[in-house]
Amino acid sequence: MTQVSIKRLSSSQSDFAQQLDALLAWESVSDKRVNQVVDDVIAQVKARGDQALVEYTNQFDRMQAQSMAELELSPERLAKALHDLPAEQRAALETAATRISQYHERQKSDSWRYMEADGTHLGQQVTPMDRVGIYVPGGKAAYPSSVLMNALPAKVAGVKEIIMVVPTPDGVVNELVLAAAALAGVNRVFTIGGAQAVAALAYGTATVPKVDKIVGPGNIYVATAKRAVFGAVGIDMIAGPSEILVICDGKTNPDWIAMDLFSQAEHDEDAQSILLCPDADYLNDVQVSIEKLLPTMERQAIIKTSLETRAALILVADLAEAAKISNRIAPEHLELSVEDPEALLPAIRHAGAIFMGRYTAEALGDYCAGPNHVLPTSGTARFSSPLGVYDFQKRSSLIMFSPEGASEMGKVASVLARGESLTAHARSAEYRILD
CATH class of the missing domain: 3.40.50.1980 (Nitrogenase molybdenum iron protein domain)
Structure with missing residues (x-):
């Protein structure tokens, strides 16, 4: 014992x-030294793009790449990883993927509308993001489950392009991770990690496309970088x-x-x-x-x-x-x-x-x-939810007034706008008031 x-x-x-x-x-992202390193890495990637990515990958992951071409895995390479998996591993991966997809299908939101008595239409249009980035850890352990949990909800949501980054320290590639990427429909995979990978996804380089949102867990450098780039892109959470x-x-x-x-x-x-x-x-x-x-x-x-x-x-x-x-x-x-x-x-x-x-x-x-394993930590479950399809969808308000509706609501808007001394707002609404 x-x-x-x-x-x-x-x-x-x-x-x-x-x-x-x-x-x-x-507090996972309060370290001043880490913040300084991350700020420097982000600045270099923004300024020097692919060159900085290659240099940082060689430095931090002990690689010897000469160009970004060496740090991208082809679709054929991903397909081979899936094809060559032992039968038991492939069956387990496929069972998990099916259950995760089925669960997340139930989270999909549909667009909706309703019409008021005067013919005014109001509603909400739900659309998927165009391109998202998923970060998959590759240091102390490799997580094919994270690939499925991050990529499949995006697929269910209708995201057209999924970019995956996964560090491969010393060039060691996890075949199960690549197989999961193939199974989940990931479009491009780059063997980069850390703050440099987050910066590349957030701002784009000649090779790595800029994404709309970055999801997935990582170490303190990844978490700090995600916080730093928030606003340029969306993020799921600071884990x-x-x-x-x-x-x-x-x-x-x-x-x-x-x-x-x-x-x-x-x-x-x-x-x-x-x-x-x-x-x-x-x-x-x-x-x-x-x-x-x-x-x-x-x-x-x-x-x-x-x-x-x-x-x-x-x-x-x-x-x-x-x-x-x-x-x-x-x-x-x-x-x-x-x-x-x-x-x-x-x-x-x-x-x-x-x-x-x-x-x-x-x-x-x-x-x-089936439910997602990307979850709020450090007490943030008080106001946060698990990663889901809703994280990869956007909602746009729909407003279409009838002439009668515009006239009646124009009177209301006029009063409120003039109360705020915003005359152009008021007159814009007043133009639509029927005589």
Whole structure:
């Protein structure tokens, strides 16, 4: 067994609120040094385009490219990756892609109109974005699931062109990632990453086309760059480290819960895993399971660091209090590992994704449940939603007045415009007033 020192908190402690705040504290893009590096990279890419991209890729990813032509993968290369996949991997990838597409089809919004009594037409026209960029991490781990989760909603939305960037440190290419790109209908793939890739997508170069929106997770440099280019392009969110919060009634196999906590802790050392339970003995059981199972994990060093620096086992009075604390945390992933999750669900107001019941492991959501795994982190589930088809659609208001409608509303607009001392507004509306 491996000794793991995990914070133990109790909601009955007088300073619990302060301890919880300290546990949750995280700002992913406030590092001044990182901001300076990112600003410099963006400025260079804007000024020198492809040349800067090649130089940064060689520097940061230890490549030896001479031109951008060497950093773009052809459609044939992507198709070959899909064709050559082992049958079991291809079947799993295709099953996940089908489920993700089916789920997101239900999110599509249609244009709509209605007509008022005087013949005035009002409505909304929904159209897809023309071109989007998806960032796929390629450093500590490769994520074919991220390709599917970012590209397929864009495809369902009707986006015509999807540009993917994925770093390949030391020239190591993940075939499963390329296969996922082929399966998801990605149009172009560049083996670039970091702030330089974000800048290229935001502003365009001779080779990399400018996109309308950039989506997908990345490290602190990617997150900082996304914040910096917002306005020139849209972004999905500023993603922090992965998180899981488990509310358990103390009756789920503790090994299952320990492994669910591991499933996020293994992402990186800054990931956060929290368990809320009203049974103190059960928290002890989970601690025992953690120490028993940790030596069996390939990424045990990362998991151990994550658990010891950012995890907590928290004793609560009851499940109702657990729900209140969960809403305070607003977690990215929330497991309701309880006897009756439907009864607890109405108390949950803030969560990126909610996994209901003992058998619903968060890991299923990462790969093949269907809902998107690109989720708000760091408490932003209070005001943000999972990535979806709606992120790749735009809505335009439609207004067509009849002569009678323009006359009547012209009188209203005239009064309001003159009240704001905007005479041209008033007279523009007054011209349409019928005698």
